[in-house]
Amino acid sequence: MDKEKVKPQVVKGMHDRMPEEMKRREKVIGIIKEVFERHGFLPIETPAIEYLEVLSGKNKYGEEEKLIYRFKDRKGRDAGLRFDFTVPLSRVIAMHPELTMPFKRYQIQPVWRGDAPQYGRFREFHQCDVDIVGAQSMLAEAEVLNITYEVFKTLGFKEFKIKINNRKILQSLCKYSGISPEFEFAVYRAMDKQERIGVDGVAEKLELNGVPQNISGKLLNLLEDCKTLKDLEQVIPNDEGIQELTLLFDYLKDFNVNRKLFSFDPWLARGLDYYTGPIFEVVVSRPKIGSLAGGGRFDDLIGVFLEKSIPAVGITIGFERMMIALKELDLMPKYKPSIRVLVAQFDEAHTSASISVAKKLRDLGVPTDIYTDFVKLSKQFKYADKQKIPYVIVVGPDEVSANKVTIKNMRTRSQQKMGMDKLTTWAQKIK
RNA sequence: GUGGGUGUAGCUCAACUGGUUAGAGUACUGGACUGUGGAUCCGGGGGUUGGGGGUUCGAGUCCCCUCACUCACCCCA
Numbered sequence: 001m002d003k004e005k006v007k008p009q010v011v012k013g014m015h016d017r018m019p020e021e022m023k024r025r026e027k028v029i030g031i032i033k034e035v036f037e038r039h040g041f042l043p044i045e046t047p048a049i050e051y052l053e054v055l056s057g058k059n060k061y062g063e064e065e066k067l068i069y070r071f072k073d074r075k076g077r078d079a080g081l082r083f084d085f086t087v088p089l090s091r092v093i094a095m096h097p098e099l100t101m102p103f104k105r106y107q108i109q110p111v112w113r114g115d116a117p118q119y120g121r122f123r124e125f126h127q128c129d130v131d132i133v134g135a136q137s138m139l140a141e142a143e144v145l146n147i148t149y150e151v152f153k154t155l156g157f158k159e160f161k162i163k164i165n166n167r168k169i170l171q172s173l174c175k176y177s178g179i180s181p182e183f184e185f186a187v188y189r190a191m192d193k194q195e196r197i198g199v200d201g202v203a204e205k206l207e208l209n210g211v212p213q214n215i216s217g218k219l220l221n222l223l224e225d226c227k228t229l230k231d232l233e234q235v236i237p238n239d240e241g242i243q244e245l246t247l248l249f250d251y252l253k254d255f256n257v258n259r260k261l262f263s264f265d266p267w268l269a270r271g272l273d274y275y276t277g278p279i280f281e282v283v284v285s286r287p288k289i290g291s292l293a294g295g296g297r298f299d300d301l302i303g304v305f306l307e308k309s310i311p312a313v314g315i316t317i318g319f320e321r322m323m324i325a326l327k328e329l330d331l332m333p334k335y336k337p338s339i340r341v342l343v344a345q346f347d348e349a350h351t352s353a354s355i356s357v358a359k360k361l362r363d364l365g366v367p368t369d370i371y372t373d374f375v376k377l378s379k380q381f382k383y384a385d386k387q388k389i390p391y392v393i394v395v396g397p398d399e400v401s402a403n404k405v406t407i408k409n410m411r412t413r414s415q416q417k418m419g420m421d422k423l424t425t426w427a428q429k430i431k
Numbered sequence: 432g433u434g435g436g437u438g439u440a441g442c443u444c445a446a447c448u449g450g451u452u453a454g455a456g457u458a459c460u461g462g463a464c465u466g467u468g469g470a471u472c473c474g475g476g477g478g479u480u481g482g483g484g485g486u487u488c489g490a491g492u493c494c495c496c497u498c499a500c501u502c503a504c505c506c507c508a
Contacts, residue, residue, distance in 0.1 A: 318508025
């Protein structure tokens with residue numbers, strides 16, 4: 001049988017996840033879900049595939065558009081893999097007018113971007129997204145940020161920063177500086193890089209994109225001088241965006257969010273085009289990995305699918321980046337095998353006895369593995385050792401004739417014979 | 432998509448300026464130990480040195496192409 005072999009390979013930028021990693025991921029996802037639900041949010045899921053017009057109909061992602069995985073479906077319709085949850089959520093809201101507002105949901109699923117893979121950047125990755133739909137008040141922003149804060153705190157993060165800004169402020173500043181609206185998004189994308197490339201770098205970038213230095217200079221000087229909302233108020237008094245953030249900061253104080261961990265950042269702009277109000281990003285100083293979470297208000301996006309517009313605000317946690325950060329900061333939950341007992345096979349003559357022991361333990365709720373082959377015991381013990389299974393039960397001829405089982409504690413290396421009648425009590429103890 | 436770096440066993444890495452049959456640790460497997468795992472000792476399998484072409488008496492090593500990974504740019508979670 002000389003068959004042509006297929007070369008096993010994973011698609012670039014995507015990953016298999018083995019049991020140990022899965023258990024750690026499930027643990028962290030469990031914590032995140034718990035926080036979400038404790039704050040009154042419920043889960044939804046949406047399909048991986050959306051019609052292309054839904055994904056990109058009105059150029060919702062701006063420059064990101066080209067990173068969408070696109071293809072034809074079986075009927076030749078243009079379709080693509082979801083790029084984030086904000087757009088699918090908007091579609092869902094538009095299709096379900098019966099929903100009670102405000103609608104609060106979370107969504108934890110993979111998304112796909114045809115990006116060049118790098119440290120902390122993948123083509124298939126998971127987002128944990130919380131949104132509030134149908135609420136105009138800054139209380140919604142405060143709630144979303146409070147939840148984010150709770151998630152990071154619960155996972156053990158000590159040093160992280162929630163950066164906050166408002167697209168409305170940026171708009172006012174552009175207008176004030178005499179930058180025409182057509183350059184708005186170019187300005188945002190350039191500003192966003194200030195921390196890495198410096199103010200001069202931003203100016204250069206803007207010049208490249210057609211904004212001359214004598215015009216961008218005014219804006220950049222302003223941003224450099226105005227470190228606080230109060231500073232900005234001198235420049236653009238009675239600005240709606242400033243008032244919103246002032247209110248938001250008050251609410252965050254009421255939520256008792258540590259004042260040191262959130263701050264106004266006039267340079268924060270975010271790349272996606274659909275944001276209309278407050279925007280936010282969570283960053284850590286170590287590891288150097290970009291933002292761990294990002295979001296904002298998108299009051300006009302749902303209106304793309306409907307006659308009327310519906311306000312909405314949300315934030316997304318990048319799950320894999322979060323896991324990398326947890327690992328680097330030594331905050332990763334320890335791997336604990338869920339399997340508690342291995343029932344070994346002595347030989348084929350004693351299989352039925354071992355099966356009934358395994359069945360009994362399983363019925364009692366003890367995660368029990370049964371060795372599904374007939375090999376020598378040393379191999380089965382090695383298997384248990386490798387899997388970090390804490391107990392091995394052997395049911396051989398001696399045990400069967402005495403109506404007992406032998407239980408070995410792998411950690412202490414001690415073992416005992418136990419009557420079948422005592423097995424239930426033992427099982428409850430080690431469960 | 433553009434530019435740099437790196438590709439040797441499942442994994443981590445060796446192999447002087449090109450020079451016999453490409454090694455080691457680990458992992459896997461068998462035995463010492465026929466009712467018991469982590470230690471020790473002995474044995475075994477596993478490689479078209481990412482792939483293709485070229486230079487040479489001779490290429491893992493030099494040159495070209497290609498692919499993959501990776502870093503930076505771009506952009507973001």
